[in-house]
Amino acid sequence: MTNGQALLSRFSDRQDSTQFLQENWQGSFAEYLDLVRKHPAITRTAYQRMYDMIIQEGTYSVEGSKDLIRYKFFDDPHLDGEDAIFGLTKPLMELVNVFRSAALKYGTERRVLLLHGPVGSSKSTIARLLKKGLERYARTDAGALYTFGWKEEDGSITWDPMNCEPLLLVPDSSREEFAKELNEGRNDEGYPIEIEGDVCPLSRFYFQERLREHDGDWTKVLESVVVRRIFLSEKDRIGIGTFQPKDEKNQDSTELTGDINYRKIAEYGTESDPRAFNFDGEFNVSNRGMIEFVEVLKLDVAFLYDLLGASQEHKIKPKKFAQTDIDTVIIGHTNEPEYRKLQSNEFMEALRDRTIKIDIPYVTTLSEEIKIYNKSYNQARVRGKHIAPHTLEVAAMWALLTRLEQPKHHGLTVLQKMKLYNGKTLPGFTAENVKQLRKEAKREGLEGISPRYVQDKISNALVVNTLSTSLNPFMVMNELESGLRHHSLIGNEELREHYRQLISAVKDEYTDIVKNEVQRAIAADEDALMRLCGNYIDNVKAYTQHEKVKNKFTGEDEEPDERLMRSIEEKIDIPESRKDDFRREIMNYIGALAIDGKQFNYKTNERLQKALEMKLFEDQKDTIKLTSLVSQVVDKETQEKIDIVKSRLIRNYGYNDESATDVLQYVASIFARGDVKEDA
Known part of the structure; x- marks a missing residue:
């Protein structure tokens, strides 16, 4: 056992300081512009980043469907499927289509995404996946994003409290020309660089203050700006927010938009000084990422006004300040009863109009x-x-x-x-x-x-x-x-x-399943099945080609054994009227394999395999005397045969000794009651 210092040293040797410095990059505004030219994607909007994050993981087609595709992101591959979403392929496609439309700025970026469905249908899991995904994506080169801060005279840095995009510091009058310059010479297929929105009130205050110091030269102001890379993190309250309804008496809209810091009013003299304000509401925190509204339709009306403004105008209204721009993906989720209230409430018409509802039902496959x-x-x-x-x-x-x-x-x-x-x-x-x-x-x-x-x-x-x-x-x-x-x-x-009646139906279905399983275990004599199959195929071949079959014992030519063929075909419900079709189908199948140079094996035809196993079971069940399992006395010979069947159940079907014994006794009790159908 190593001592504590040795243990720490071993882990210290594994640290990569170069990677840490790269991930925690800091530089000037001019250096950031060089980064933007090299990697324009760092200026993406929240919706663009969200869509790219999902697409980057890749897709695959759904078996048996031309129209449906699965996004690997929702299989949660990075955590071994811990939060994987099973089924729900179509709703997830709808969700990603909304993200794509919003990324292209077709209008859905100005809507609230509402995941609607019954309790336990994965609504929260989808939101959690998206939040975890953003955290992970922001740590990759492809998902990198940056914010800025202001150098103080004492050397400290006051960081923008809403982690705004540094390009928002470029004044409105210069933005078009500035963006055109940054986009010039680009030959990639990414999103064009666009400078939209404004910085938060605190950064606006610092900008105006320093603009006066530099006689209106905003380029000089930017020399006192420090840019750094940030990582989205719900725990650190950077770029990811979560809001859920609480007791109305103890919750107000400042939880969404921030509140005055009354201790700093004495220092700055007024409530409207942004330095005396805490920009720590959930909307402030979620800027550049996403915000999840838990049970969104249970919110008080006062909160809904903030929600409407945030979705449609991408603005929030902090107390004592002008409207402030935000860039965030808004996702809420709700259950059926709350959604019905929304539909019947005429005062909620504005919210309904600005909502994109995506049904997240239970799995039905x-x-x-x-x-x-x-x-x-x-x-x-x-x-x-x-x-x-x-x-x-x-x-x-x-x-x-x-x-x-x-x-x-x-x-x-x-x-x-x-x-x-x-x-x-x-x-x-x-x-x-x-x-x-x-x-x-x-x-x-x-x-x-x-x-x-x-x-x-x-x-x-x-x-x-x-x-x-x-x-x-x-x-x-x-x-x-x-x-x-x-x-x-x-x-x-x-x-x-x-x-309760459905439970009875499931019990009946389970009974059929295990009867078939025990039958297959009893009939799992490979040699006997191959002999039976060979005999059947010989007779089918002779029947379809109007030939005779040579008797292996007498050597005489005989008519195909109709009784044998029908005893096998009836096991899979082939009616008398369709026997010729089935037999031709089998021969055509064998012929097609021969053309491809493949040899016929009964296991490659599921229906035929089932029929052969059921026929062999019928022939052997009396010799095994399965019903003796429910009696008190079992002779040695029968016990040996039962043990063979049990070992097959364990080896081939995943039972252990106890469960194999249980299922054999259960099926045996059915035989003892005489409940087995003729074709079972």
């Missing part, structure tokens, strides 16, 4: 919902407890069913609709049909159960079931159901009962 729970309850995080296969899947399945609207299509269940949304195919439904289903459901994802509730119940199930080494689906479903009695957001008993 099963695979994406499962990812939410996998992130929180993967085996690395859940220590000492095994998560049995399908445990998180059934929780996600139930959550999704509560959010989906009953399909209008005759004969389609909500469970089938969920599968269609998840990319499964059903006879008679195309990709266009699925799009139409989504269009018909106007409020889908804006109602239902929150992921937070499901996460709470999974956590509870992990804690309550202390005697078990494994968390299984029934433990979680029991918690989900029992928690409904006390769920504060379920308004009536009818809805509560509907959610």
